[in-house]
Amino acid sequence: MPKILMLSLALLQISCASIINESTDRVLVTTIPKGAKIESDDNTCISPCHLTLRRGRSYVLKISKENYKTKEIYLDGRSWDAAMWGNVLIGGFIGVGIDMASEKGYDFEPENVSTALQKEENLPEQKRKLASEN
Secondary structure: OHHHHHHHHHHHHOOHHHHHOOOEEEEEEEEEOOOOEEEEOOEEEEOOEEEEEEOOOOEEEEEEOOOEOOEEEEEEEEEEOHHHHHHHHHOOHHHHHHHHHHOOOEEEEOOOEEEEOOEOOOHHHHHHHHHHHO
């Protein structure tokens, strides 16, 4: 009986993040002004919006809007989730391995993205210059 109890306790300690987390996470992206196009690999949305991204991967978000400078933001998807730290503290090193292999033990850093876009300067003048060169 004690062996079964010990085994049960050990199993409860392992792979917390794999039990709690999905393989994807939703990241909120907001911009000033609203209505910017957000692109990342195969995801596209118009801000404010949520991107559904796979855990364990990093992304570059391309943020663009007409008459504004395009911006790129790095989103690190390899930050350890709180449940992963729980495995380390409790001693569930098997769980850490499982969570890392399944990629469910990771969070995004930053968790949400909020950015202000800069207006293009001298935009009408630039358009006139391009038109006169052609």
